[in-house]
Structures are given as structure tokens and as C-alpha cells.
Amino acid sequence: MDSEFWSKDGDRVILVAGDTWFSVHRDALSHHSSVLAGMFDSLPKSPISVCFPCNPPINSTQFLDIDDSPEDLRYILRALLSHGGSLSDQPCVDEVSALARLGHKYQIHSLLDNVAKFLQDHFCTDFNLWSAHDDLVPTGWKPVHAIGVVNIARLLGCPSILPTALAVCCAVNGTEMVRGYERADGTRETLCTDDIARCADTARRLSQGTSAAICHAFATHKESARDSKCSDPKTCGDEMHRLLCAYADTARDRELFTDRHPFRDWKYYLGTRVDESRICEGCNIMLRDRFVERQRELWDRLPAIVGVMVEG
Template sequence: MPEPSRKRPRTSDEDVPPVVQLPSGATKKDDEFWFDDGNLIIVAQDVEFRIYKGPLVKHSPVFRDMLTLPQPADASDLSCAVVHISEHPISFKHLLREFMTGNACRLPDDKPAFEAVSAIVRLGHKYELDSIVKKGLTCLEDIYPNEFRRWTRSLRVSGEIFAAVSQPSPRCISVVNIARLTDTPSLLRPALVECCELDPKELMAGYRREDGVVEQLSADDLARVLLARAELIRLDALAALRIFQGVSTRCKDPAGCARTFRDALWNLTKPGAKTTFGPMGRRRWSEYVGGLRDDYVFCTVCRHGIYSQESEERQNIWELLPSILDIPEMPTLGLFD
């Protein structure tokens, strides 16, 4: 269930790593974020970043607490402070790149860009870098929009920031977890409905991030998705019955179209049928009977009727999703509109 506030509690003392002397030979310098005149070395596992303390202290309350602790006596002669953090260096580098250059989200390739956005939101939340969290969540909302028409487009159209995937991707598991972490309910509907599209085995296997961590849905969200998946398949079957219920009143070939509607439905019941009922997502009934296939020939009026009825059915199911998924109803405006 969502937490009451996007702000996390301030880091407790035991979370603040001590300032320690750098062990020699155990780490390597990062090639991008190493400034010889930097006054802070952050060691993320085996990678050292030498940067400037001031901006971090100014913008991150967590780093402010961490870096204003009394220095150990044996560290007083170091030219700059050294702190060790538990973050994976790839993830922390995404955060640093966003913090220092503001363009971590705009990598050209799809996967790293998603990974970058995911990392800056998770770590931005941890270190209380609120503007970075807000920017990352806005990027995520571009690909997981909480508005029907934008969501429909997002399934097929490449965005400027990163491409939408043509198939459901288990990265939606990570998006659900980010929505929970940051209390961003607008991400829940599009991310959870994509989870419903995943093969259950894929859903159970989770999403492996580039830092090697495998993310799973919480037990609550997993149950929510499995229950919703069954309901969405039922609703899809009912929608198909309505879409293929019969010829339009203005049909140009009532006998031919009636026969084709019957065939389209009947073929769904045949063993080995490629198309079957499923949770709401990328498969369209209008494509099942349309496109280049000539198995199903409808008059133009009935063909148009199929498109419009399907569009209506999809929108109706979309509007039911908060109830089906047991998530908060909310306006379909953007995150920060």
C-alpha cells in the first residue's frame, strides 16, 4: 500500500557510513567523474568518484548529514573527505551524471535510458534529491501514462526519451516498485496492467536490473496482478462476444458479414488457435480480423463497427482498472499538472 508521503524519513545515524581512509589498491578511479581538484571522494563498492562536496551538501540533506559528521583524527590530514556507500557504481554514476550534467535520462539506447531513469529515482529518493526524483518520475510517466489515449499510443510509438517496447517487458515490475517507493499512484495503473500482460512465469522471475539486482513485486502486488489478470481475460472474452455479435444495421452484405462474424468467433474455439482471450494490452481484435489477412472479409461498415466497438470496449476496461486492480481512483492528468 502506498506510504503517506513521498518524502522519506530522514536517514538514521546507523545509515550514515563513517568517513574512512581509502584502502589502497582495492578500488579504481571512475574515468568520467574524477576531478583532480575535487574535495570529496565517494567510493561506491570498487569505484571512486572524486567530485565537489558543496553542491551535494547544498542539495541533499542526506549527504549534508553524512559529510558534516566529525572527522576521525586520522582523516584530518587527507586532502579531501572519503565516504563509502553501498550503491552499485553503475547506478550511482547515473545519479551523478544527472546531478552534475542534467542529462542522464537522454541516452540514445532504450535499456540504459530506462535503467538511468530508474536509478536516479531510486537513489534520488534515498538521498533526498527531490528535483531529480521529480524529473525521473516525469520521464517514467511519459512511457507509462495514466491517460487512455496516451497509454494506447505509448504501446506502439517511440518516445523522444526512450522507446516504448512492442512487447510487455518485466521492467514494469520495477516501475510498480518505484511507484510504491515514491508514493506515485499515477504510475500504478499503466505499470500494473503491463504486469498483467506478462507471462506468469516471467512475472514470478522478476526484473533483473543492470546492477544485477532482481526486483520482484511485493506479495500484495503479485496477488493484485494475478487476480486482475484473470478478471481482464474474462472481460476480454465478453468484449470479443460483443465486438463480433453481428452485422451492422447499415451492413452492405448482411449474409456475407454474418457468416464472417460467425467464423471469426468460431475459429477462436479451435484447438491450436493462435489468437485467444487475454488481459488488456497490445493484441487487438480489429487486427485479428484485419490487416493483410483475407480470412475475414467484412463490408466497410462492419469493419468500421469493429474498430469503434473495440475502442469503446478498451476504454471501458481502462476505466474499470482502478477497481479491478484495487488501486486509488485518480484524475488522469499528468503527475505534476
């Protein structure tokens, strides 16, 4: 017997998921899902009496065996019966995954709409909105959980989520990308073989794009000195050359130079060092703007890079 969902009154049905029994009002679920309503209508109408140890018998109740995990079913019941068909304030990846998969299975459209909106708000198509996020994934998630987002996007037919989600998968190390992660019910969430291959190729191309953006920012100081209102072209030119050489020559920085996450803020790469250098304010701004310019171009090409058609 589930301690959270065990109704004792009204026209109820017992949902049996694995070794856990849930007692809920059938009309409350039928209102959200015509699929569940049809399943309930097909159940025998005759009373059934079942005794639990140390409990009185359950009489006149319908029983429905379902092949969902208790963990997934609990998330669905919580959303429908406690949250009015909405997600919790800060949903974990298991909640979002359960609502997407069971919402699709039982055609609970309100849940599917809310899941899609939550994922589209984070794994968005707008570069400015993406850049404003504090992290690659929603609060409390890990980058590897983007694997689940990719699978949800395909399940729900939301291609706009895929480019950003696949780019986040590229930030996951190779072992995690292949093995995926374990869900709350013990099953594993993994990418399909085609998406693993797609991520391997995308990671290389995005790393190359990041390197090109950094080189582009430093490459043409002489031509840009007038536009940047440079106060000391020689000093700024020498400082830029020194910074770029030091960045490329350091083993630690070579890893950053081809970072697997291609859309980090300018300061992550060189912004802090530029601030501490003798480069003037005008050239500092110019470097950042030139880097972001190439970042935006890479972002705009992201659907083509990952091989996903996104309308608009």
C-alpha cells in the same frame, strides 16, 4: 578510482561505494541534496593522505563511505553533474531505478520529479495515449521491467502509474513475474507477494474482458446493420459468424483470444482478417468501434480491477 568521475581540483570529497572511489566537488552535490550536504558537513576537517599504487597521494580530501552500489551511484552523478538533474534521452530501466531509489534516499527532488514525469508519460492514465505507444514499455525495456516501475511508483507515492504498470506485469509469464529481473549491480527486482497475487487475479480478469470485447463486437450484427450502413447484411452476417468460429476453433487463436495483454489494437485480434473478408466497410468500422468501446470500459475499470485508488 572511477574513470568517469575523478576530479583532481577544488573542494572535493571521495565517495567510496563498494570497491570503487569517486572524486567529486562536494558543493555540486550539496546544491542538489541537503541530505548529502549534511553528511559532508559531519566529516572530519583534518587532511587525510591516501596513496594509490602507481599514483601520487591524495591529500586534504574528505572520504565518505556509502552503502550504495557503484553502478547506482554512477547514474546519480551522471544525472546531477553531466545532465543538469535530468534523465538521459532514452534512459534504461537501471538508470530510472537508480535515480528513483537514490533520489528518494538523498531527497534529490529534481530527480524524483523527472523520474515521475518520465514514467507517467508512458504508464499513463489516458487510453488514447496508451494506445498510441508502440510497445508496452519504454524504448529498450522489456515487459518484465514493469516490475521495477511498480516498485518505483510505490516508493515515490505515484498511484496513477500503478494500474498500467501492473497490467503490463500481467503480460509477463508466471516464472518471470515471480523471479523478477536482475539489476546492473547483481541484485534482483521483484514484486512483493501481494502484488504477485494481485497480478495473478488481474491477468484472469483482463483476459476475460478481452474475450468479452471481441464477443461484443460480433454479437449484435442484426441490430447494428442499419447504424453501420451495411451494404449487404446477409453476407456480412455470414462472414462475421465464419470469422468468429474460425478464430475460436483454432488452437493458436485461442491463445490470442485470452491474450495476457488486454489493450492491443483491434488489428492484432481480428482486424486484418476482417479487412481480407467480404465484410463491408461500414461493418468493418462498426466491429472496430464496438471492440474499442468495450476496451475503453475495461481501461476505465483498471484501477478497481488491480485494487488501486487513483484520484480522478
